[in-house]
Amino acid sequence: MILLLSLSFKNTPQKVREYFAFGREDKERLLTLLCEEKEIDEAVVLVTCNRTEIYVSTESKNATGSVINIILEKCEEIVGRSIEHLRDYVFCYTEKGAVTHLYKVSAGLDSMLIGEDQILGQVKEAIEFARDCNSVHLYLNTLFRDAITQAKKIKTETMISKSGVSTATLALRAAKDVLSSFEGKNVLLIGASGKIGNIVLKNALSYDFSHIYVTKRSHNIDMSPNVMDRISIIEYDDRYHYIEQADVIISATSGPHFTLTREHILKNSLSVDQKVFIDLAVPCDIDNRIRNLKGVYYYDMEDMKKFADENNEKKKLSIERAKVMAEEGVEKFLKWALFQKNLEVFSSAVESLEEEIKRIGEKKTLEHLFYKIRDNGSLEALQSIIDIFQCN
Structure with a gap:
């Protein structure tokens, strides 16, 4: 049985999701703890700024409740505090529900911004990380591989990612809605070397900002010659000194603490005339008390969700086609899984048929098989077999 526990932007407030925003070490520890349990055979942990999802494979078909309790207990060990009061936010999916959910997530159909591409990379990273931790084997490996393949097909054959x-x-x-234009404006980007920050930087370079200040904590920022005159890399500790010069301040780090606090902003900014602060981090990077300061426009991930909902309205036709394709992928995987779980049944049937052929011949053996299917199978099963033969 494949089981999934999910907390996402759809059902969980950002403050609650922050408890489960596991870093690399915590994810590795969680996978180890889960796979040490005899009820759990495989595990994958997917963590993004909008969701935390834990996928497990288990042979305990009738022990859904106990497996859920185990997962939550291990999460509690990682979080370091009781999460009993957060259970109402946890959604549980099993078998087809869990498989369908992953296919939708991989294709961007369950994203805040439907069709976005970043989630597919995050799903790939999740399964690769689980492989490195030796926490996945046949079923979850195949599930994630097939979901990723189908997601690529959906993105190629529909318009959900094109728009x-x-x-x-x-x-x-x-930010542009506030400032009307970026011409002559400066932006300060905190966390430019991170995944989200790097995407923000690339987008910012496509606009006509006068200058872009970026903090660095590593040296993986692309500084091609044609952009060097527009970007200044500053030390993280100097970030407050540049707030006065910046019109747009964006923070997108993965740290547990504020990158900007209200007190330090007031201390370092003489003028807050129309400054836009955008927090793209979970947990939050920017002290949200600044929203009450005169001239400050503050946006966080909850606001991004509202903007994304508006964008998603434009994609409805492509979304319906993408959902059908996702369902096709789900059915293909479920048929594979059913076949895989019944290999012994098929092997035994082949042996039985071989013996029957030796005894009464091929023709009579096949006739007996068809009569057996007719007499013991359901009407739907019989019709399915007839359809298969008619296709050939």
């Missing part, structure tokens, strides 16, 4: 925009794009659009 898609990223959270980074939504953030810059929000």
Whole structure:
């Protein structure tokens, strides 16, 4: 049985999701703890800024409740505090529900911004990380591989990603709505070397900002010659010194603490005339008390969700086609899984048929098989077999 526990932006407030925003070490520890349990055979943990999902494979078909309790207990060990009061936010999916959910997530159909591409990369990273931790084997490996393959097909054959925009794009659009134009404006980007920050930086370079200040904690920022004159890399500790010069301040780190606090902003900014602060982090990077400051426009991931909902309305036709394709992928995987779980049945049937052929010949053996299917199978099963033969 494949089982999934999910907390996402759809059903869980950001403050609650922050408890489950596991970093690399916590994910590795969680996978180890889960796979040490005899009830759990495989496990994958998917963590993004909008969701935390835990997929497990188990042979305990009638022990859904106990497996859920085990997962939550191990999460509690990682979080370091009781999460009993958070159970109402946890959605549970099993078998087809869990498989369908992963296919939709991989294709961007369950994203805040439908059709966005970043989630597919995050799903790939989740299964690769689980492989490195030796926490996946046949079933989850195959499930994630097939879901990723189908997601690529959906993105190629539908328009859900063609008209898609990223959270980074939504953030810059929000800033432009406030400032009307970016001409002559400066932006300060905290966390430019991170995944989301890097996407924001690439998007910012496509606009006519006068200058872009970016903090660095590593050296993986692309500084091609044609952009060097527009970007200044500053030390993270100097970030407050540049707030006065910046019109747009965006923070997108994965740290547990505020990158900007209200007190330090007031201390370092003499003028807050129309400054846009955008927080793209979970947990939050920017002290949201600044929203009450005069001239400050503050947006966080909850606001991005509202903007994404508006964008999603434009994609409805492509979404319906993508959902059908996802369902086709789900059915294909479920048939594989059913066949895989019954290999012994098929092997035994082949042996039995071989013996029957030796005894009464091929023709009579096949006739007996068809009569057996007719007499013991359901009407739907019989019709399915007839359809298969008619196709050939």
